[in-house]
Amino acid sequence: MFEKYIIQDGDNLNIIANRFNTKKNVIKDINNIAFEDMLRAGMEIIVPKGSKKYFDYYTIKKGDTLYQIALQYNINPELLANMNGLNMSDYIYPGQEILIPKNGYSYYITMEGDTLDTVADKFRTDVAKVLNDNETIYLLAGQLLVKERQN
Numbered sequence: 053m054f055e056k057y058i059i060q061d062g063d064n065l066n067i068i069a070n071r072f073n074t075k076k077n078v079i080k081d082i083n084n085i086a087f088e089d090m091l092r093a094g095m096e097i098i099v100p101k102g103s104k105k106y107f108d109y110y111t112i113k114k115g116d117t118l119y120q121i122a123l124q125y126n127i128n129p130e131l132l133a134n135m136n137g138l139n140m141s142d143y144i145y146p147g148q149e150i151l152i153p154k155n156g157y158s159y160y161i162t163m164e165g166d167t168l169d170t171v172a173d174k175f176r177t178d179v180a181k182v183l184n185d186n187e188t189i190y191l192l193a194g195q196l197l198v199k200e201r202q203n
Contacts, residue, residue, distance in 0.1 A: 054195070056096055057098070059095045074100045077148060078109070081137060083097045083137075106198050107151040107154060110125075111148070112146055116144060118138065118140055131161070132150070132153075157200055158201055159198055160196070161194060162196075166193075171191075182199065185199050
């Protein structure tokens with residue numbers, strides 16, 4: 053889950069990462085920020101929300117591929133790429149941090165035209181459960197939504 057954040061005077065990636073309980077490199081990767089000096093007050097960026105609950109972090113090692121990491125964690129490779137703002141063919145580099153979805157949750161990345169009803173259908177649940185599991189829902193293409201799996 054993600055939310056929009058407007059950069060304030062004096063913000064830097066470390067301050068923002070601490071504020072949202074995430075890591076600097078995650079914010080850089082999600083927003084395709086090559087250099088920290090690209091940040092300006094008033095600029096809008098995306099930050100992970102609730103990442104401690106739904107995600108773990110993985111630091112890329114030399115020789116890693118998204119496909120191999122997905123197999124290691126038993127997750128869909130396309131989902132892994134999409135939730136990190138990547139394509140399967142994108143270069144990943146040692147030291148880069150990515151989000152790994154935790155077990156016990158289902159994930160869906162919204163598409164153009166999705167409604168609460170279509171998302172609920174994808175999760176095989178009702179709209180109330182989708183709203184309960186996701187604090188903010190924009191229904192814009194590319195938003196990651198979560199549903200807690202029932203045991």
